[in-house]
Amino acid sequence: MLNIALPKGRLGDSVYSMLDQAGFDCPAYNDINRELVIENKKKGLRYLLVKPGDVQVYVEHHAADVGIVGKDILLETEPDVYELLDLGIGKCRMCVAAPRGFADDRSSTLRVATKYVNVAKHYYSERNRDMEIIYLRGSIELGPITGLSDVIVDIVETGNTLKANDLVVIDAFKDISARFIANKSSFKFQNRIISEMVTKLGDQLEEGK
Amino acid sequence: MVNRKAKLKPAEKATLELRALYEQFGYRKYKMGKFEEYGLYASNMDFLSGDKVLTFTDLDGRLMALKPDVTLSIIKDSHADLQSSEKLYYIENVYREDREGNNFVEIEQMGLECLGNVDDYCITEVVALAVKTLKSIDKNYILEISHMSFVTELLKDLGLRYDDYVHMLNLIRSKNAPGIVKVARKIGVPEERIDDLKEIPSLFGPVKQTLKRARRLVINEEMQEGLDQLERITDVLKAMDAADNVQIDLSLVNDTNYYNGIIFKGYFEELAKHVLAGGQYDKAMTKFGRATGAIGFGLYLNEVSLLRTEEEKYDVDALMLYGAKEQIANVAKAITSLRKQGMSARAERSRPKGLKCRKIYRLKDGVLTEKK
Numbered sequence: 064m065l066n067i068a069l070p071k072g073r074l075g076d077s078v079y080s081m082l083d084q085a086g087f088d089c090p091a092y093n094d095i096n097r098e099l100v101i102e103n104k105k106k107g108l109r110y111l112l113v114k115p116g117d118v119q120v121y122v123e124h125h126a127a128d129v130g131i132v133g134k135d136i137l138l139e140t141e142p143d144v145y146e147l148l149d150l151g152i153g154k155c156r157m158c159v160a161a162p163r164g165f166a167d168d169r170s171s172t173l174r175v176a177t178k179y180v181n182v183a184k185h186y187y188s189e190r191n192r193d194m195e196i197i198y199l200r201g202s203i204e205l206g207p208i209t210g211l212s213d214v215i216v217d218i219v220e221t222g223n224t225l226k227a228n229d230l231v232v233i234d235a236f237k238d239i240s241a242r243f244i245a246n247k248s249s250f251k252f253q254n255r256i257i258s259e260m261v262t263k264l265g266d267q268l269e270e271g272k
Numbered sequence: 273m274v275n276r277k278a279k280l281k282p283a284e285k286a287t288l289e290l291r292a293l294y295e296q297f298g299y300r301k302y303k304m305g306k307f308e309e310y311g312l313y314a315s316n317m318d319f320l321s322g323d324k325v326l327t328f329t330d331l332d333g334r335l336m337a338l339k340p341d342v343t344l345s346i347i348k349d350s351h352a353d354l355q356s357s358e359k360l361y362y363i364e365n366v367y368r369e370d371r372e373g374n375n376f377v378e379i380e381q382m383g384l385e386c387l388g389n390v391d392d393y394c395i396t397e398v399v400a401l402a403v404k405t406l407k408s409i410d411k412n413y414i415l416e417i418s419h420m421s422f423v424t425e426l427l428k429d430l431g432l433r434y435d436d437y438v439h440m441l442n443l444i445r446s447k448n449a450p451g452i453v454k455v456a457r458k459i460g461v462p463e464e465r466i467d468d469l470k471e472i473p474s475l476f477g478p479v480k481q482t483l484k485r486a487r488r489l490v491i492n493e494e495m496q497e498g499l500d501q502l503e504r505i506t507d508v509l510k511a512m513d514a515a516d517n518v519q520i521d522l523s524l525v526n527d528t529n530y531y532n533g534i535i536f537k538g539y540f541e542e543l544a545k546h547v548l549a550g551g552q553y554d555k556a557m558t559k560f561g562r563a564t565g566a567i568g569f570g571l572y573l574n575e576v577s578l579l580r581t582e583e584e585k586y587d588v589d590a591l592m593l594y595g596a597k598e599q600i601a602n603v604a605k606a607i608t609s610l611r612k613q614g615m616s617a618r619a620e621r622s623r624p625k626g627l628k629c630r631k632i633y634r635l636k637d638g639v640l641t642e643k644k
Contacts, residue, residue: 125544143545147473149450250447251414251519252541254477 064107065256068122068130070115074153074241078131079110081150085263107256119144119244128249129257134239135218139179145250147261148243151268155220157182157237160230162207165214176206177216186216186236204228279584283577286409287363287382290571293404294361294384297397302360304345310335312344319344319530319556324369326376338367342383343553343568347560350387354564357388363573383550383570387557390565395534395552396505398567400514402536402548405571407516410579412541414517416476417506418524419498420532420551422486426468426495430461440469444523447473476521479506486522498533505534530556534567540579547575584628589615591629593622593643595636602638609640 067082069075079092089110091101102109111127116136121127123142133153137146157179167173173194177183180196187194197212199205204224206212218239219225219232243264245257280288291301313325319341326338339345342364352358361384370377384401386394399417406413423444432440436459443451449470456466468489475486483503490496502520509515526535535551550569557566590610594603603619610617610633623632632643 123544144446146446146448146451246544247546248539248541248544251416251539252412 064109065129065253066109066111066121066127068111068113068118068127068132070118070131070133071112072115074115074131074133075112077152078150078241081152081264081267082260085260085267087260087263122244122246125246125248127246128253129243129245129260131241131243133218134237134242135179135182137242137244138182138237141181142244143247144244145247146242146244147257148264148268150241150243150264151271153239153241155218155239156232156235157216157239158219158232159186159214159216159234159236160204160219160225160232161214163229163231165207165231165233167213173214174212175214175216176203176212178203179216179218182237183216204230281577282409282579282581283380283573286405286571286573286576289408290382290405291361291363293408294401297359297401299359299361299384299386302346302362304339304342304349304362304364306338306365307336308339308345310337312348313337313340316344316530316556316559318527322369322371324376326367339364340366340368342366342381342570343385343556346385346387346568347553347556347562347566350562352387352562352564352566354389357386357390357394357564359386360384380573381570382573383568385566385568387562387566387568388564390552390554390567392501392504394565395501395567396508396512398550398569399505399534399536400509400512402538402550402569403509403514403516403518405569406538406540406548407514409547409576410540410542413538414519414541415536415538415548416519416521416524417502417534417536418520418522419502420525420528420535421494421498422489422522423472423525424528425492425498426472426489430459430465432459441525441528444472444525447523449473473523476523477519479503479518479520482520482522486520501534526551530559536569538571542580543575543578545572545575547572586628586630588618588627589630590617590633591623591627591631592617592619592633592635592640594619594634596621598635599638603635605638606633606635606640 069079087108089101089103089108095101099112100109111121113121118130118132119136119140119142122130122144135157173192174197175183175194176197176199178199180198183196203215203217206215207230208228250257310327313320317323325340328336330336342362350358363382365378366381367376368379386398403415406415427437427440440455443455452469453466456469471489475482483499486499506518509518524535524537530553531551532555533552537546538548539546548569548571552567554565557564592606592610607617607619633640634643
């Protein structure tokens with residue numbers, strides 16, 4: 064049995080249709096209600112529907128053999144897994160954003176609001192910038208508006224939310240998209256099916272280009 | 273009926289069996305102190321699997337650490353030279369960071385090291401012992417072997433900055449072929465070399481086949497020799513009854529400042545993470561001013577203990593209850609008679625909470641009756 068951790072929501076739906084097309088279907092997916100586990104016994108597949116930010120946890124701990132997760136979450140949590148494919152969907156960019164007209168005052172500590180604590184720390188330590196993290200779970204854009212922080216570090220898809228809140232991107236430093244990951248042990252013991260999955264998904268990506 | 277034996281956990285069983293195995297090959301048990309001066313780790317951070325060390329100030333003011341690693345202490349204390357080698361094994365606790373829990377944890381580790389004149393036989397023996405180690409614990413294992421020079425030589429003349437080099441090694445470790453291509457293009461690696469680099473993640477599998485595929489990527493003598501050595505060693509494993517489930521994975525690469533030559537990792541099908549890791553660390557020896565080679569491996573007993581075992585239905589076969597006025601000679605006699613029947617038996621005045629027992633007996637005035 065191959066366990067696949069799929070993020071709940073829009074990204075999960077797009078990924079499922081790719082897997083479906085590749086022959087890793089699970090008919091129960093289409094009329095899913097509140098189930099968290101669905102199976103295709105004949106093909107030996109079990110889909111686990113998990114919170115997007117938890118996919119890598121399931122995979123690293125072997126509760127799932129493979130999974131699909133955003134690169135932003137991989138950068139933040141650095142799990143010990145194989146990252147086998149860039150699925151090219153769920154695209155966005157990891158950015159530093161600030162109110163229009165913001166000028167960085169290097170004589171004082173920079174206050175950074177983010178939910179990507181490790182990513183932000185890493186970004187500023189590379190630039191040797193003294194900073195303070197303000198951890199938020201969502202609506203990060205409120206940080207600079209309320210004076211809670213000077214800038215934010217967050218993922219930006221269309222930029223509409225930033226615009227609506229009068230923020231601009233200062234530096235877009237990382238391309239983000241959905242990645243196909245595998246547990247290192249599973250990759251060795253269930254290599255045939257995982258490799259087949261990677262090849263077929265890879266072929267779809269080639270065709271789509 | 274035979275009296276039941278103590279039920280050993282997988283990690284306990286492993287420790288017993290493996291000590292015998294290592295001693296059969298002439299390895300000696302090595303016991304060391306719990307603490308080490310912090311300086312040893314501060315100057316060798318890259319050798320450790322994490323960068324957190326549990327420190328304290330000793331009564332004389334020295335900054336000490338609870339060992340996060342055993343190998344560094346062994347290297348430091350070693351008297352091995354090219355004429356006189358040391359073969360030893362250890363069972364020690366190490367203290368490391370648990371990233372998810374954000375705290376320190378105690379990890380029981382068993383390991384084996386060979387220091388001195390490390391030749392091909394010596395390497396083969398250690399790899400064979402790693403295979404036998406895995407096999408004795410669970411038959412669903414895989415040992416993957418790699419050679420450090422394969423990746424390091426491929427990256428050597430690309431003129432990578434240190435940051436890019438480390439980044440590239442991480443991409444290779446996570447088999448991230450798309451990432452390798454992207455970064456290599458950004459750095460300006462020639463296209464034909466990018467084709468080679470992106471092959472590395474897929475160079476894994478059965479020994480002969482994988483080595484054959486890998487040979488197409490050879491660009492210099494060091495790489496050639498690395499693959500030849502892998503072939504020589506894996507060829508001999510069979511003679512040592514240790515060739516089963518051995519695979520090559522050339523995307524396996526350790527820290528380049530300490531390791532060189534043959535490296536390997538062991539996995540169990542049931543477990544999430546590798547349970548065994550090891551390799552040649554001549555470079556680490558050089559750092560400590562030792563002009564000799566070394567190879568060894570560690571087995572993480574805390575991971576091994578996660579292997580599923582049959583759950584015990586009962587804590588004890590027979591629970592025997594006796595009253596306050598019972599003569600203790602009668603209690604002793606009754607317990608002995610129950611044990612003679614092959615049961616484990618526990619004498620109590622009243623039934624302990626949560627104790628699972630198969631049968632309950634009552635002892636009154638020396639007469640034993642089973643309670644239905």
